[in-house]
Amino acid sequence: MVELNRRRFLQVSGSLAGLAALGACGSSGDSAARNYLTWWDHQGNQKSLHNKIFTAFARSSGGMKVQYTPRNAEKMGQALQLAKQSNQLPDVHTNAGLAIPVPELIKAGWVAPLDLDDAATARIRSSLLDGVHVFDGKVYSFPQFNFRTYSAATWFNRKLVAKAGLDPDQPPTTYDEFRAAVRKVGRSGGGVYGWVWNGGMTERMEDQVNMLAQAAGFEGGGGTLYRTGEIAYHADPYVTAIEFLVAMSRDRMLMPGATTLNDEIARSRWAAGSAGYFIDGPWCPGVIRQSFPTFADSLGVGPILLPQKGTIRCYAPPQGGTFWLSPTAAPKQRKAANTLLGDYFTTKEYFVDLAGWMPQPPLDLSAVDKSTAYPSWKKLVGWMAKQVFLAPSPVVGNIEVTKAEAESNDVKPGLGDIVQGALSGDVTNVRRALKDLSDKASAARENAVRTARARGAKVSLDDYAFPNWRPGTDFTSDRYHG
Amino acid sequence: MTSIARTAPDSARQRSRASRLLRRLPWWIAALLLAGGCFLWIYPFLWTIGASLKTAPEIFSDGLDVIPKSPVWVNYGRAWNDAHFGEYLRNTVIVTVATVIIVVVRSAMAGYVLGRYRFRGRRVVLVVLVATLLVPTGYTIIPVVDIAQRLHLLNSLTGMVIALSGGAHVALTLLYMGYFRRIPTELFESAQLDGAGFLTTFFRIMLPLATPVTASATLLTFLNTWNAFFLPLVFTFSRPDLRTVSVGMLAFSGEYSTDWPGMAAGAAISLAPVIILFFVLQRYFVEGIAGAVKN
Amino acid sequence: MWVWLFLAPTVVLYGVFTVYPIVGSYWYSLLDWDGFTTTKTFVGLANYREVWHDPLFWQAFWHTLLFMLVTVPAQVILSLLAAILLNSPKMPLSRVFRTALFLPVATTTAIVGIVMQSIFDPANGPVNLFVQKLGFDGGINFLGSSHTSLWTAMAVYVWKWLGITLIYWLAALQTVPRDLYEAGSIDGAGPVQLFRHITVPLLKPFTIIITLLSLEASLHVFDLIQTMTGGGPFYSSEVLEIYIYRWAFGATVPRLGYASAAAVIFGLFVFVIGILQLLGVRAARRTGVGS
Structure with a gap:
């Protein structure tokens, strides 16, 4: 019996080592080696708008390709949870299904502060609030939509x-x-x-x-x-x-x-x-x-x-922030994400384009009239x-x-x-x-x-x-x- | 019967045909009833196929009509190209085939020894298997991810296969166990007399005998793996190119709307292999072991 | 030695990816943890106490049991009848019928959800048109009334999964050697006698396993119920899986520890029932009632 048990132990540990070795061959996931940004979003409706922005960004100097994954809003929270658990948070993500207070998210390593340039910060400063977007004096996110x-x-x-x-x-x-x-x-x-x-x-x-x-x-x-x-x-x-x-x-x-x-x-x-x-x-x-x-x-x-x-x-x-940066993003991705968010998601043109997709009213309500939205939507807004x-x-x-x-x-x-x-x-x-x-x-x-x-x-x-x-x-x- | 047939072949043949028809009549009635039932049974499936060729307004204005006004083949194009179903289908096939093979072989092996041999520890193994059979497991994904990460299994199809084959139905083992236990002991004895070793007995004699169970196990594992969602999701977070079809289905649902025609087309694409497999495997349920025993 | 070599793959794979996670969830059930943050507080049995006092838990518990008690026998018996019919070489078109009965198994649940909502539509769904012809004015709101929603879900469940049980039975029927039937027929036994004296005894061990498989499957109804009723109206079709999900992921502040505790209580309950059954079978055997 002792013999059997020892054998068995060897078999078990042998197979475990085999499993690990098998898996290790295919493993790769750390962002430093990547040359693109990963981005998860529950707003699949705006896929085309985002793709347009991402294409423009990839072509710009200092730009980077974005690998965009629209996710089901209902399953987003769970997907994020599992991604976090396995150290695979996307560089930029929305927080659908993650109703935890932001300070808790910061403490647990879900989100990192942004580092937008001055021009971008100036465009959104008036809508930033302590305790919603700003924590300990650092800007973590900014709203995309208007609270009205x-x-x-x-x-x-x-x-x-x-x-x-x-x-x-x-x-x-x-x-x-x-x-x-x-x-x-x-x-x-x-x-x-x-x-x-x-x-x-x-x-x-x-x-x-x-x-x-x-x-x-x-x-x-x-x-x-x-x-x-x-x-x-x-x-x-x-x-x-x-x-x-x-x-x-x-x-x-x-x-x-x-x-x-x-x-x-x-x-x-x-x-x-x-x-x-x-x-x-x-x-x-x-x-x-x-x-x-x-x-x-x-x-x-x-x-x-x-x-x-x-x-x-x-x-x-x-309105809370829409896009959040992951603390796990490598410096290269972090820089790209800040440029992308600051240069493309805070401008008047962006809000005009966004309004054209008729989601919630955009942060900048003055963009509504210039957009291609339906008259009924403009009237409601x-x-x-x-x-x-x-x-x-x-x-x-x-x-x-x-x-x-x-x-x-x-x-x-x-x-x-x-x-x-x-x-x-x-x-x-x-x-x-x-x-x-x-x-x-x-x-x-x-x-x-x-x-x-x-x-x-x-x-x-x-x-x-x-x-x-x-x-x-x-x-x-x-x-x-x- | 034979002597009459020889003397008056025509009338006898007619009579026997008539009586055979008469004997078969209840079966044809049953078939007719079943046919009616089957239409109801497959209706949602037909609807899916119909919806995959409709426009979104058509799906909801026609209600339960199946036939599209004019087929919208673009839906399939959208599923195949935009939603990458071609690529995903390949991944799914690889993962599923590998998982099915591992699960079937490991379940058969375990079921064989549990069914045929008494050994120390057998009862412990059995109790653990049965105890976990009915535990709700939907929420245990977190420890699964945890261990997969520690074993460096994430982001590879190999890892996905290993995890999926570990989480497969314990019931399959029990199914094999029940089956092997009922195989007459003489068969083993005669195999041993022929000088067959443990491995030969199992792979050459016992496994072929268990073909109907293997067919069921294959189909069940196939279905589970084909439709598995959370494991493939987790295992492909950083490698979207490794996604499977069920994970890819998510691409059709947005925050406030779902691309129903696209989703129906995706569903139709992912259904086809399942149905083909079923049609093929059926043969094994029909032929059964009678032939296998004789050989 | 061969014994353990043959068991090794199952022991390792199953141990790592099924047993370990379940044991892990036992640990979670003792924590106050949302699954999202790092704050895990050990709270002992507090989650269990709270689950125990939640009437909605017991309601979901009861729904789950009822769901099992109704769907499992229905599924097992109906599919056995279908399998016997479709196993007979005399049955015309049996391959086509088998495929037809199997199709719902393969049909995507999310789509089944919308089709069923149309089929059971209280105003103009085909089921209700029929019901109205029978004289029920105004029809029945099958999915939208708390008296019928769970039962409707059960019916859809049996419809969807009958095909899989059918396959088990077909496989089981194959173990009955055809010569036995032929011998029986020659001895003058009718189909009913053949069934009682040849089929039933031979199928007995399979019945246990098929029932077990069906019991296990009847626990996994999350997708189907979520797409058809979402557990409503007013929790009337909430089964345990939905309850667990609601606390683990659906809540504003998720409570993974609490959800785990609910799952553990249910798991233990089912386990105890299983053990009692096992003991019952043994006792019956010992007194010579069984074979």
């Missing part, structure tokens, strides 16, 4: 709306008008439904309902009241917005299968003419231009819906510029808040789940479910703050309150300590 945006615009099919006897130039603006318009389209025949939605995507719905609640008068964001820092999902505006959606669904005005659809499929069906209205973000026409170009003439848009006629006021936190204000952000007020964020755990069922449950009839008492959510989220936050404090973070619940916040104003940097 919301994900719940009322898109519609002009032809179907006209056929139902409605004026495509007078889109519905209130809940009642929307209900009446949807009913008309739904009754206009041809198997057409009034309204289709991404009811299968709880996270997107959460975002949309947060926006609808603000438009309905909620003076806070993501359930938190700005002035007091209190978590109040159960406040009237949320209940009103959700009950409006549920009533629409109950009265069969929502396409029946919509509660399982994600945005892509819902949008595709809408663009194929099976429903009149579709609630979606500003990126909608960008997808239409690429996948359903023949639908462009039918594209119409209205602003976010309100319970009654009034002024729209929504609030959005500062114009509305958003007036309707969306800069929200206060606890992290900008006190960077230590990120330490509490890192300790905080998700609360389930979340807002999106509750909305879906209300639509499917599983949540019958919306207000009670929301109250529950408020309580659990408050407890989770208190717990996170307590844990972070115990570990030495200078953070308190007061960091979530901004007593000097006023509705309809931008909460600019100077107001944090005023």
Whole structure:
């Protein structure tokens, strides 16, 4: 037996060595030996724009080829995690699916500071914020998009709306008008439904309902009241917005299968003419231009819906950076990446080109008019510029808040789940479910703050309150300590 | 029967044909029913082929129609050239073939000794195999990557093959084990009398006997490897030229939209080899071991 | 000596790429770790305690079990019937049928997802047109109602994977020597008797393995459910794999330790069930009930 065991040991270790040797032949991955940049991006829609930039950069003096990999947004986070684990982070990457606070990312070696030249820094300086893009005085990233945006615009099919006897130039603006318009389209025949939605995507719905609640008068964001820092999902505006959606669904005005659809499929069906209205973000026409170009003439848009006629006021936190540099990039790649980002991703021409792809509104809103974007998109971005204000952000007020964020755990069922449950009839008492959510989220936050404090973070619940916040104003940097 | 046939060949042949038809009738009815069921069964597959030849609006406005108005062959061009499916297909074939061979041979070998021999440690091996059979493994990718990196296996097809063949179904071993255990002992004895050694017995007699199991194991491993996603993803981070088809499929989905026609075309391309393999392997399920035993 | 030489490849490869990672996840389950940062805090059994008290975990746990209990017998029995039909030399076109039954196995899951959403569409999907003809006004929202979503997913699962079980059975049926049937027929046994006295006893060991294979496969339903219902509505089709994924990667702050703990609890549970079954089989054998 001893003999056998020794033999076996030799066999095992022999095979292991064999494995290692086999693998070693093919191994190569360190960036120093490479002569190109690696770049991962979840915005596959802008592939052509990026390829154009990369080609120009490769031809320029000091330029370098870029090996561009568009990644699925849903799987990006996991891909990054595995790349990090195996020391293979791409030189430049976006952070989709990596919702960890940036200071934590810096500490763990995910991102490195940029070193843009003065001209580039000057172009973006006004949009840089401490605690969002700048840490310890170093610029880590810069935004590509403007914060003045919301994900719940009322898109519609002009032809179907006209056929139902409605004026495509007078889109519905209130809940009642929307209900009446949807009913008309739904009754206009041809198997057409009034309204289709991404009811299968709880996270997107959460975002949309947060926006609808603000438009309905909620003076806070993501359930938190700005002035007091209190978590109040159960406040009237949320209940009103959700009950409006549920009533629409109950009265069969929502396409029946919509509660399982994600945005892509819902949008595709809408663009194929099976429903009149579709609630979606500003990126909608960008997808239409690429996948359903023949639908462009039918594209119409209205602003976010309100319970009654009034002024729209929504609030959005500062936009984070898009592209981040990996600390593992070799000096050569680092230099190239800085030149590329600074010379090509901060200029007016870039924002004009970007606007042509109609994603979210570009950082430089003045680029919109000069772009080749559809009129409906330009109109929507114009509305958003007036309707969306800069929200206060606890992290900008006190960077230590990120330490509490890192300790905080998700609360389930979340807002999106509750909305879906209300639509499917599983949540019958919306207000009670929301109250529950408020309580659990408050407890989770208190717990996170307590844990972070115990570990030495200078953070308190007061960091979530901004007593000097006023509705309809931008909460600019100077107001944090005023 | 024979004597009648000799005296009155015509009428007898007619009668026997009629009775054979009559005997076969239930089978034809079954076939007819199955044919109906099969249409439903393969419908999504037909739809995929149809969608690969449609435009995006057509896919969603036609709903469940299969036939495209006018075939859009460009979709295949996009999948083949822009999404590099030609290159990826080659990688996938290499990886899959190598993995299938390793997995089948190693499972057969392990199953053989576990099924035929009693030895110390057998029970431990069996318990570990069975214990891990039903553990959810989707999230264990991190330690896998960790060890692959320490063994310097990343960024090579060889490494990918090794990792994939290590993560393959333990059930295949059990399948072989069950099979070999049931082979009559006399066969072994007669082999030993003929002077066949351990290796000869296994490779010349036992493995050929297990052809139906091997066919199943090949197909199952083929499917798993062909569709494997995370391992090929991790193993090709720094070497996009080594990507496999399932990783390449990602190229069709963007942040807010998916190129459905392109994806359907990619799916059709990657499906073809699977279906061909199945059609070929079927023979082995049909022929079975009866012939093998006689030889 | 040959024994261990033959086992070596499996022991090494399987040990390194399957057993070690599973053991690794046991370690993770004791940590408070998001999988992204370097901060790993040892928290002992805190994750287990939290998982244990999460009603959504138990709901997902139950869904997973229910999924197994329904789909495995359905899949195993239906495919056996199909295999017996298609194994007979008298069956016309059997090759074509086999391929047809196998096709869903090979069809890409992401695409199956969208096709199924159309097929089960509550308004104009073919299934609902049929249901409405039967007299259910307004049809049934198969995927969108919490009463039916899990069951619909089960049906689609059985549809998709029946082909693979069919292949196991076909292989198993090949081990039944044809002469046995011929001898049986000559002795005057009908098809039912042949099945009961020849096929069933010979297939017994395969039944166990095929069932095991199907049980194992029924745990891996992530892609299918994610593309069809995403676990919804309101968690009504959330199985354990989705639950684990939601915490490990889908959460705003991922919790790999917590997800691992959930997986470990489930793994242990299944293991215990397996052991009990094994003991049961042994006991039955000892008392002479079995063969």
